Amino acid sequence: MMTGMVSQNAFVSRFGAVLFLLGKLIRFAFFLFFLLVITSRTQAIQGYTPWQVILFYITFNLIDSVAQFFLREVYRFRNYVVSGDFDYFLTKPIPVLLRLLFGGSDVLDIPIIALSVGFIFVALSNIGPITTPDILVYFLLLINGFVIAMSFHILVLAIGILTTEVDNTLWLFRDLTQMGRFPIDIYQNPLRSVITFIIPVGVMVTFPPSQ
Amino acid sequence: MKKYYLIARNTWDEVLTYRTSFIMWRVRSVIQVLTIYFLWSVVVPPGKTLLGYSQSLITTYILGTLLLESIVLSSRSYIVGNEINSGNLMNFLIRPINYFLYWFSKDIGDKAMNICFSIVELTLIFLILRPPLFLQTDPFYISFFILSVILAVFIYFFINFLLGLIGFWSPEIWAPRFIFITILGFFAGSLFPLDILPKTIYEIIRFLPFTYLLYFPIKIYLGQLSFFEILSGLSISAFWVFAIYFMMKAIWQKGLKSYTAYGK
Numbered sequence: 001m002m003t004g005m006v007s008q009n010a011f012v013s014r015f016g017a018v019l020f021l022l023g024k025l026i027r028f029a030f031f032l033f034f035l036l037v038i039t040s041r042t043q044a045i046q047g048y049t050p051w052q053v054i055l056f057y058i059t060f061n062l063i064d065s066v067a068q069f070f071l072r073e074v075y076r077f078r079n080y081v082v083s084g085d086f087d088y089f090l091t092k093p094i095p096v097l098l099r100l101l102f103g104g105s106d107v108l109d110i111p112i113i114a115l116s117v118g119f120i121f122v123a124l125s126n127i128g129p130i131t132t133p134d135i136l137v138y139f140l141l142l143i144n145g146f147v148i149a150m151s152f153h154i155l156v157l158a159i160g161i162l163t164t165e166v167d168n169t170l171w172l173f174r175d176l177t178q179m180g181r182f183p184i185d186i187y188q189n190p191l192r193s194v195i196t197f198i199i200p201v202g203v204m205v206t207f208p209p210s211q
Numbered sequence: 212m213k214k215y216y217l218i219a220r221n222t223w224d225e226v227l228t229y230r231t232s233f234i235m236w237r238v239r240s241v242i243q244v245l246t247i248y249f250l251w252s253v254v255v256p257p258g259k260t261l262l263g264y265s266q267s268l269i270t271t272y273i274l275g276t277l278l279l280e281s282i283v284l285s286s287r288s289y290i291v292g293n294e295i296n297s298g299n300l301m302n303f304l305i306r307p308i309n310y311f312l313y314w315f316s317k318d319i320g321d322k323a324m325n326i327c328f329s330i331v332e333l334t335l336i337f338l339i340l341r342p343p344l345f346l347q348t349d350p351f352y353i354s355f356f357i358l359s360v361i362l363a364v365f366i367y368f369f370i371n372f373l374l375g376l377i378g379f380w381s382p383e384i385w386a387p388r389f390i391f392i393t394i395l396g397f398f399a400g401s402l403f404p405l406d407i408l409p410k411t412i413y414e415i416i417r418f419l420p421f422t423y424l425l426y427f428p429i430k431i432y433l434g435q436l437s438f439f440e441i442l443s444g445l446s447i448s449a450f451w452v453f454a455i456y457f458m459m460k461a462i463w464q465k466g467l468k469s470y471t472a473y474g475k
Binding site: 175 | 231232235236238239242243245246249250252253254261262340381383385386387389390393394396397402403407408409
């Protein structure tokens with residue numbers, strides 16, 4: 001309910017909302033086009049077929065967009081702490097963690113989420129023979145990815161309380177997750193181990209389509 | 212000129228004041244470049260070539276963007292729109308200072324800091340990953356490379372400033388910039404060399420200013436362009452410098468006529 005109510009904020013400036021949405025769609029389309037160009041030139045990346053590479057990218061996009069949609073408020077947390085608004089939240093009869101996680105959803109991510117879901121089904125149908133248990137495991141690992149993303153946002157809030165440092169930590173996390181746009185097999189060790197076991201980008205984004 | 216030198220030096224100090232932010236920004240830049248570097252390392256394995264790019268050329272291209280982004284794309288003038296919206300612009304209009312040169316000086320200070328860091332980062336990447344690199348030694352290509360980078364710096368500064376001028380008419384200055392950054396990320400060539408695109412698309416985008424920010428200078432450095440191609444590229448680049456400059460001046464004058472600020 002909280003997410004639905006705050007979604008209206010995105011349309012306070014319709015001009016801005018249209019431009020931001022357009023920007024997100026352009027980014028999505030351009031990167032997809034980039035992958036298509038590379039895979040059409042090389043036929044495969046590290047043994048992955050074009051549709052498999054696309055599935056990796058779309059899975060990253062879905063998890064990233066859902067995290068953005070629900071957890072956008074975390075980006076404003078520093079401002080709340082510095083300005084003192086955080087104290088105001090503490091006095092409200094609502095769990096403050098829920099308020100900080102879900103109190104500022106970005107509704108402009110919905111079209112990207114819808115596009116990603118559509119592309120996932122297209123990619124899955126083009127990849128080849130996939131069994132029902134494979135699909136079930138894929139969706140279970142997607143949920144696992146969302147939970148990891150949420151856990152990281154909670155960690156950022158905790159760091160934010162202690163240091164008021166939020167923005168850089170969040171953007172660093174987003175850049176690391178962007179490594180999951182490609183199969184993590186392309187990265188050399190020890191980087192591959194770091195993004196698998198320490199900052200589980202691989203588990204979060206790359207494992208679902210790998211199944 | 213001394214005051215502009217001091218502005219550039221102060222920007223250096225400003226950056227050092229918020230060290231954590233700046234270091235994190237640099238860490239992020241390195242992560243972004245490494246992601247693309249690893250991708251291209253598997254796309255073009257040792258001993259293979261893809262559309263004229265050997266592994267040493269493509270890794271030089273990708274790592275070269277890290278240095279070029281520091282020189283061309285690092286900037287402070289993205290704040291111009293905020294200054295107009297908040298009314299701070301008035302503080303500059305009443306001072307004996309050229310507003311364009313003020314922001315250009317700030318950009319230079321910011322670039323200097325970013326260049327220093329990117330050189331250290333590239334050294335570390337080289338020591339750790341030992342990537343195969345192409346070293347250009349021909350003074351012909353090096354001098355044209357430097358000239359193309361200088362033009363790129365001006366193109367980016369003028370476009371950046373131009374986007375800030377939207378603030379004269381709208382408080383919505385970040386949304387157009389978001390689209391600009393998205394398009395820039397693709398058409399400037401930081402993800403891939405633009406000439407791997409289908410020929411028809413490449414023939415269109417080679418007339419856009421974005422092509423001359425990263426892709427064109429690195430192509431000159433790699434020695435992959437003929438004298439005629441370099442000359443033609445520099446002409447298009449120079450055209451954009453002047454075209455965007457005059458557009459910016461005209462819009463600035465128009466914006467000042469409609470500008471009002473209260474309470475400062």
